[in-house]
Amino acid sequence: MSERSQSSARLTVDRLHGWYTTAWVLLGLVPSVIGLQNDSGAPKWVALALLTVLAACHTLLRRSPDNRLLRPHGYLALLALGLSAMGGLPGGGAALFIVSLPQFWLFDVGVRASIVLSGVAAAGTVVGTGLRGGESITGNIVFIIIGYAASVLTGLLIHRLVADGDARAGRLGAELEDAQARLAEAHRRQGAADERERMAREIHDTLAQGFASIIVLAEAARSAVACDPERATRQLVSIERTARENFAEARVLVGSAPQSGLAPGSVAVTLRRTLDRFAQDTGLAVEAELPADVECDQQTRIALLRCTQESLANVRKHAAATTVGVVLTRHPHAIELEITDDGRGFVVEDSRGFGLDGMRKRLAELDGELTVTSSLGDGTRVLATIHTNGRL
Incomplete structure (x- = not known):
């Protein structure tokens, strides 16, 4: 009990x-x-x-x-x-x-x-x-004996009821402890699963994208090393820089570095640096509207950066586009990031990629949402909305 x-x-x-x-x-x-x-x-x-x-x-x-x-x-x-x-x-x-x-x-x-x-x-x-x-001696003696017998029967009955109640309470207590133990184990497993999913998302959005970029740049440098050494050198520099960034992200993931490689400053500066790297590596035209006065907290900046990186990686791998547009907008209670391309497009309902699901979950953790609009031959529009609710 x-x-x-x-x-x-x-x-x-x-x-x-x-x-x-x-x-x-x-x-x-x-x-x-x-x-x-x-x-x-x-x-x-x-x-x-x-x-x-x-x-x-x-x-x-x-x-x-x-x-x-x-x-x-x-x-x-x-x-x-x-x-x-x-x-x-x-x-x-x-x-x-x-x-x-x-x-x-x-x-x-x-x-x-x-x-x-x-x-x-x-x-x-x-x-x-x-x-x-006394005159009532017989009645008193009978009364005493009956009272004693009744007290014994009542006492035994009450003790039996109390014992049954204690046993029932003990069983219920054991069942409650067992249920609490199962619940704690379920929470532990769910926490482990959530952590694995978070790590998988972080690895996909950072290391995996970096390695994919390195592979593409290495293939291009190998092709250009004989006919265009200067271009091959630029690509090798990009490979080195991407590898260093991947190394920094890996340190963050294993806990040996305190923060993401995100430098302090406006989110526009962070996105601009990413877009410039993308344009340099791919040769695609990038049109960006990134107001410098858009401020947000670190989590929001990281989410917007990851959405940008994932969208650009999809453009690089699948879109066959020539132009990419990026528009960052600050509303009274939300921040919107729109990324468009003029590529081949795809059927959104048929998409089962890990990247889009990862972006949706990342935004959902910040009270945000992801809207993807695309059709074959008409390019793709990705709209990330994060409701700030007073956050800066």
Whole structure:
């Protein structure tokens, strides 16, 4: 059982015990004291003293359950002897015994001890009642025996219900712990899967694109080395620069570098540098509208750069275009990046590439969206929109 359940159970028992104590005083002790008013002599004072001792011991045990002077077993043994003595004294008898019976079950002393101690109290009360005599002696003895039997049956039933409840709570607790463990494992696996997907996206958008560019430049340099050495030299320089950038990105991915290779400054400066490299490497015409006053945070800059790199890589590999257009626009609550080409186009619904999915997921993480419009023979338009929501 959990600590919270145990605390709730203890609170319920304490409230029940509090209500019972009030009933015991009002229905047990007070009537017994009132019944002594018409008596005199030593028996009266012995009975008052005995009732006072029982009340004091009960109060001590209720207020200080962990005290060293009195333990539940000791108190219940004293209660059994006191009830036995009260059976033969004025103010005692069957009524006081019946009202006092729940104490043998409310104090947690075990089923066997509860039965034995309450049995001792019943036997003593019967003997005391018999010694005192009276017109209703037979009825009182029968009442005592029936009350004892009923208390034992009720106590056993309650203990059985409590035991079943504890067992059920234990099973539910075990099931809850198992479910929590499975949930934690599922979260761990999902986190690992998300991290693998993020790493795959980063590798695709950085290292893979860089290596693809190196391959294309190397093939072009090999073809130009004999007929156009100057061009081949420029391409070799581009290969070296791309390889160094890939090396820097690899350090970022493995955690040995603190940030992406993105230099501080306007997003327009970052995109312009990428577009100039693309135009130099491919020879394609690039028309760009990149306002210098468009500011955004680092995550947004990286997302726009990756979308640009992926779109340009697709143009290089698939479009067979001659012109590429790039327009960056700042709206009150969003930033838009539009990349168009006049290439062969494609059927968007048939595209299953990792790059477009990666761009969509990257933008979605920043409350953005990707719109791709294309058809065969009409070029392609890629629109990346990032809702800033107050971010700069």
